[in-house]
Amino acid sequence: MASGFSISADDTKCEGCCTEDTAHVSYRVEVRQKLCDGCAHDKQGSINTTEWFCQKHLTDKAKIYCLTHDVPICEACAITIHKSSCTLGEIEDTLKDRKDDLVRLIEASKTNEETFSHQMKSVDEELGGLEQHFAKEEEKLRLAYEREEKKLKESFGNHQRKLKEVSTRLRDMTECLRDQPKKKCKGLVEMRTRAEELLTNKSDLMRDFQEINNSLTCLTNQSNPDINVKVVMKRVMGVAKKVSFTETDSHGIGTIEAPVETWVPNDEYNPEIGKLSYMMGAISGTEVVIKDNEKHSIYIVNVEAKTKKKVIKSNSPYDLWRCVPLKDVRRRIVCGSNDGEVIICDRSWKALTVIRVAESSSVCVAVNTDGLILANAIGSGTIGIYDPADGKLLRSIVKKTPIYDMCALASGQIVILNECVEGIDVTVLDDSGEILASKHCHGEGIKSLVVDRGHDLIYLLSWDRHHSDYKVCVLSTSAEFVAERVAECEPSFCSPSYAIPRPDRMVIYTDGKLLTFRKTNRGLHQLLAEIKLKEGAV
Known part of the structure; x- marks a missing residue:
């Protein structure tokens, strides 16, 4: 298998048929050749990719995995090179442990995906009320303008700009609240998909475990159910309702009521x-x-x-x-x-x-x-x-x-x-x-x-x-x-x-x-x- 061979600049070339850019899957012991799939079937004495071989002694089967150096090793290497400061384990046990870790993280990510989805739903629920409120106030302003259009055109424009300015600031705030869990949820789903793919490929699992494990752990830990987005949106809506258009009985078009210091x-x-x-x-x-x-x-x-x-x-x-x-x-x-x-x-x-x-x-x-x-x-x-x-x-x-x-x-x-x-x-x-x-x-x-x-x-x-x-x-x-x-x-x-x-x-x-x-x-x-x-x- 590829993870048991030394890596060189010629690793993309099959030594049996000399084909470039062909992934190696076997190793021919008799003449020490790296072979592609086709040559492996034609040659005898090839090592199958489902077996593990020592990183140093390429023909020796490996049953032990050095967790410190992240490589398979034979028993001789285990009691010599990797004896003193390394953490060792059986290959099958290591595979099982890593599969178990990814399964646990995948399950945890599903729970956190639900949290992110709930936060987005909370924002969407309140955002509808926010949009309805400002649509209602703008409609009241528009109707009043139609009655006084010729005389109060400039006044209407000023009021509308003020109302738009406030509503835009509040909408920007809610969009920011929604975008944060949305981005985190997207990253979490993408990384979980990669983790699930590793479970079906032993070589990829051993090679990419650390990267996927760290990324998925980081994304999972970013979930903060203590932040109550619904409460934040209630506060935003509370401020929004302090802003309203009030029509007057005089010749003026009305006023925009807003909190003033x-x-x-x-x-x-x-x-x-x-x-x-x-x-x-x-x-x-x-x-x-x-x-x-x-x-x-x-x-x-x-x-x-x-x-x-x-x-x-x-x-x-x-x-x-x-x-x-x-x-x-x-x-x-x-x-x-x-x-x-x-x-x-x-x-x-x-x-x-x-x-x-x-x-x-x-x-x-x-x-x-x-x-x-x-x-x-x-x-x-x-x-x-x-x-x-x-x-x-x-x-x-x-x-x-x-x-x-x-x-x-x-x-x-x-x-x-x-x-x-x-x-x-x-x-x-x-x-x-x-x-x-x-x-x-x-x-x-x-x-x-x-x-x-x-x-x-x-x-x-x-x-x-x-x-x-x-x-x-x-x-x-x-x-x-x-x-x-x-x-x-x-x-x-x-x-x-x-x-x-x-x-x-x-x-x-x-x-x-x-x-x-x-x-x-x-x-x-x-x-x-x-x-x-x-x-x-x-």
Whole structure:
């Protein structure tokens, strides 16, 4: 048999008839020839393929199989070469064991196929309700449009786009839920078919057992009956039903009702640092960093405990301006200075690493999802990406317009405030710098931006000329406003600064006081993001 012969470049040639590309099935002992099927019948003294022969002694029958080297061996080899460190077994026992293993895995895969099929069925059952719901709402919208077609054409188009946008996001989520078990089920069936074929061919079974065994085991273990897809789909459907079209009795066509994010004032605290001070950023869910601009001192303020601690005195060699947590095991802090530097500090605010970004400019800093530092010298169009381990520049993103603020999202995207011909844009970039979305904010009086990293939401602080105060609005990563004036504050001597220490808390620092706001309602984008985060399946 072929598995008992040595392998060479001439193995595809029968030594009896000299035919190329003919599989060998026998070995002629007398003259040591490898023969094809036809020659094996004509020659005498051939070894039949149903017998096993020693890998080393080609004419000696093998009853023993070395499991360590995956080869048949004779008794002489068993007590010499393969004696000390090898695991041995009878060939027939090995065949039986391997057949038993594959039979067990095949049966297990059938059970898991049922699990995958059940998950797909659960998605299909709920998907029908999802489609019916949006078909019904779109039909209501269409009928209302027909009555007011001439007057309300533009309004209808806007509403329809909004409804389509939401329904598309939900459909994409359900398709992802369905595709995962579908792909796994397909792979499982294909590998099980191969395993069943091995049971009928001893040579293939011995040769391909390990590969098929490992692949089938891996696919079988991927089945997770603990993930209740039906429950996930119920949550998706629950969000979908919060979106609906409501016709009005007035001249308007109606409105699209959807969950909108809302905040309310929660508390106020005066840390008595001085009115000529500003907030550099948040470094934890309860702590913000405030700088006294007169004395150049820096404080950490706990907004919940209402305590403050001076961490840098006025004699610091670095004029720090912005800060973000690095979120590594050492809990380091990344700061941008007013002198063109990035300074990495420990929790005692001792400078560990200094990175020169520009000669003399305020530097905006962020930390991306890979833990790398993003730095931009305000007014330049370059974002440098640095390794916090050694401070080396890894690569740069270069835009053609000046950048005035920057944040990083957990999705890997980057949000910037950049200059355009008519004013300021909010632009969402991918991690390579390609533009994904952009919003023109001309005349909006934009001051700065922060983000809720976990839910990929963008918060803009701007001057509201209609109300003569400062307001905070919310944008999605598609650069569309999803909530207006979720928080506001009165004008002060210095422009206010603000932060989102955690998803349900906002802090605005103005006129020497800390104003905290509490989120009372989650918007549509956050509800969808929470399904993804909770289930880890979409």
